[in-house]
Amino acid sequence: MARKWTRYPKKTFYAFIGPWAIGFVLLTAVPMLYGFLVSLTNFDGSSPRWKWVGLRNYLELFNDGDAWAALGRTMAFTAIVVPLSVAGSLGLALIINRRLRAVGLWRTVFFLPSVVPVVAMAIMWKLVFNKDAGILNAVLGVVGIGPIDWLVDPTVFYSLITVMLWGLGGGMVIMLAALQGVPVELEEAAVVDGAGRWTVLRHVTVPMISPILFFQVITMVIGSLQIFVQPLLLTNSSGIAGAGTVPESNRMYMVQVYQEFFLSNRFGYGSAMLWIFFIIILGLTMVLLRSSRSWVHYEVDTDAEREGATK
Amino acid sequence: MTVTTRPRAQRAAPPTSHTAKNRRRPATVYILILALSIFFVGPFLWLVLAALKTPAEWASLPISVLPEHAQWSNFVAALTDMNFLGYAGNSMILATIYSVLVTLSSAAVGFGFARLTAPGKKALFVVILSTMMIPQILTLLPTYVLFSRIGMVNTYWPWVLWGLAASPYLVFLFRQFFAAIPRELEDAAIIDGAGWLRMFFTIFLPLSRPVLITSFLLSFTGTWGDYIAPALFLDLDRTTLAVAITAWYQDPHGNVIPTVQAAGAVMYIIPVLLIFFFTQRYFIRSAVGSGVKG
Incomplete structure (x- = not known):
């Protein structure tokens, strides 16, 4: 009855990863499939008298101007926020990476906002942006710029971008780690060859950290496309946030979805919107992954190169 | 403006002036900082x-930057206008349940991917990495619809399940850590007759203390700060502080009292800030782990 001893019994591996595998099926795969089934119905969230409507929700979506407008806004928002965030966090990291006084303090100051919960962030910035009592208008007033209502159309779009950039610190820490992995000799060699700071950054530093830049771009694109809570909370209205109070300029795609679900009680239509969005995000990610081949520089074998250099 | 024009001027300058430039730069850098x-x-x-x-004072025109007398009564009002401590307790319970569970389950799954092997391991790892790319909110709404039909809305069960299911990101963090531990340690334990389960709990888990702490802190502050899941899944009486401070603190006309809400928000973020100040290196470690090896 004695079985042959194996170092790696198969069952052990499956037992260890079991929690995730079961969770993935029950909490990701099943809800998504269920969402697809709901998208084929006219379910309103409570009434038991729902009907199968086939692809009608999807057909309606293709002619839904509001949904496409929301998608366009979300894309525009992403196209503005992602480059600014990547460049901004790289810029912060470059500053912190220099020999400065009290560098630990500055790093903490820059990093801190990125751990502030979204609700507190919204409350804080609403106080800053307040038209009459906010500090921003008070400062601008000194230079003679009249009170601006930051939380209404169309300025609220830029207020939202400002709030997003406030959380740059998280990206900065990642960039900082990347920068510290760039061999100093490489940059020094470029300087000896007569390259200016800008040239070194453009032709040595950035290519060296491009895998991490790329990782940042991907996560930020996915994050910005699904932006939802920030526009929901950053409004002039008070009390429990609802999709109905979000100003037009900040009606991102997910806000629109939320409205279909909980204001219009159109669970079927909302689910169809979610599925189309999932496909769009998936497609965009694929395009980005494909494009990365041309601009992301992967170091193949550092040690071999170094050995060759010393010989 | 000086910031953008300076590098160009530098490029035109001959390399010999390099040290002189470095001496002049810090002033601009400090102004920027x-x-x-x-x-x-x-x-x-x-x-x-x-x-x-x-x-x-808050509404006065022109703006008075500093209050004449510090109004500590705002904090009293923030604590008593709603059941602040009750909501804080809800947040605490929910964050603790989720963080403990997700840390343990992610450690186990990370261990499996790092040290064990079986057919299908590679494919499963690709799946786990790609789930990191699925936007959370896309699964959250269908999960809500599903859970509301099986009576799991307005309970803490969803957080228990999410905790048990491990988080792909934390799994990745643990996998990286466990994969770097020398094989000799494993061999010694096998010779001593330890099975994988015992090895995991008595050797690998204690070794991974820094990752355990990182994972716990990240999930704790994450759950403490989460707005959308409690807003969707929990009624106002069972919800967390994050939702409560946006929903209460109103005058009889239904307008939020900004000063009291600000006091509530200050108390709400103090735990996060304390955790952050004392454990910053763990947060940095997680960011570093995700970026460099991702």
Whole structure:
């Protein structure tokens, strides 16, 4: 009855990863499939008298101007926020990476906002942006710029971008780690060859950290496309946030979805919107992954190169 | 403006002036840092100042930056206008349940991917990495619809399940850590007759203390700060502080009292800030682990 001893019994591996595998099926795969089934119905969230409507929700979506407008806004928002965030966090990291006084303090100051919960962030910035009592208008007033209502159309779009950039610190820490992995000799060699700071950054530093830049771009694109809570909370209205109070300029795609679900009680239509969005995000990610081949520089074998250099 | 024009001037300059440039640069850098610090810290200060003003001071024109007398009564009001401590307790329970469970399950799954092997391991790892790319909110709404039909809405069960299911990101963090541990340690334990389960609990788990702490802190602050899941899944009486401070603190006309809400928000973020100040290196470690090896 004695079985042959194996170092790696198969069952052990499956037992260890079991929690995730079961969770993935029950909490990701099943809800998504269920969402697809709901998208084929006219379910309103409570009434038991729902009907199968086939692809009608999807057909309606293709002619839904509001949904496409929301998608366009979300894309525009992403196209503005992602480059600014990547460049901004790289810029912060470059500053912190220099020999400065009290560098630990500055790093903490820059990093801190990125751990502030979204609700507190919204409350804080609403106080800053307040038209009459906010500090921003008070400062601008000194230079003679009249009170601006930051939380209404169309300025609220830029207020939202400002709030997003406030959380740059998280990206900065990642960039900082990347920068510290760039061999100093490489940059020094470029300087000896007569390259200016800008040239070194453009032709040595950035290519060296491009895998991490790329990782940042991907996560930020996915994050910005699904932006939802920030526009929901950053409004002039008070009390429990609802999709109905979000100003037009900040009606991102997910806000629109939320409205279909909980204001219009159109669970079927909302689910169809979610599925189309999932496909769009998936497609965009694929395009980005494909494009990365041309601009992301992967170091193949550092040690071999170094050995060759010393010989 | 000086910031953008300077590098160009440098490029034109001959390489010999390099040291001279470096000596001149810090002043501009410190001015830039100061400006950035105002941007990053300013909102905190303004929040605290608002929490210390009377409503009249807050609304006065022209703006009075400092309150005449610090209004500590705002904090009393924030604690008593709603059941602040009750909501804080809900947040605490929910965050603790989720963080403990997700840390243990992610450690186990990470261990499996790092040290064990079986057919299908590679494919499963690709699946786990790609789930990191699925936007959370896309699964959250269908999960809500599903859970509301099986009576799991307005309970803490969803957090228990999410905790048990492990988080792909934390799994990745643990996998990286466990994969770097020398094989000799494993061999020694096998010779001593330890099975994988015992090995995991008595050798690998204690070794991974820094990752355990990182994972716990990240999930704790994450759950403490989460707005959308409690807003969707929990009614106002069972919800967390994050939702409660946006929903209460209203005058009889239904308008939020900004000074009291600011006081509530200050108390709401204090735990996060304390955790952050004392454990910053763990947060940095997680960011580093995700970026460099991702």
